[in-house]
Amino acid sequence: MASLSIARALSLVCLMAPLLGACVAHGESSTGRASLLATTVSRAITCRAGSPQRTTLDRFLAAEKARGADDQQIAAARAAYVGVSEAEIVNQGVRPQACTAQERAELRERMSRIRAGNFDAL
Numbered sequence: 001m002a003s004l005s006i007a008r009a010l011s012l013v014c015l016m017a018p019l020l021g022a023c024v025a026h027g028e029s030s031t032g033r034a035s036l037l038a039t040t041v042s043r044a045i046t047c048r049a050g051s052p053q054r055t056t057l058d059r060f061l062a063a064e065k066a067r068g069a070d071d072q073q074i075a076a077a078r079a080a081y082v083g084v085s086e087a088e089i090v091n092q093g094v095r096p097q098a099c100t101a102q103e104r105a106e107l108r109e110r111m112s113r114i115r116a117g118n119f120d121a122l
Contacts, residue, residue, distance in 0.1 A: 042088035047099035050111030
């Protein structure tokens, strides 16, 4: 039973590692920016500092397209956003991190810009 849980955890790590590595390596790429967006949104939800609109990801991808991202980069950005969002949920469930008042205020400000469609400050 325990070996099955370990196998599942290792499978998740193996699936997530390439995505997370790409996000760290390419901070200004569409994938890296999608990773930052997912982290910000996930943390804001956790800290109760705002939540995204239903169209946030689509608007972000449209903004990336306008910045010159091709279809492959857009697909990679979408995958990174989903992957990082899921990883953030798992991480918060396994090892919850408390939110400070300062972090909550910063996240509220960032989420206001994100909801307004301003993704430049990621």
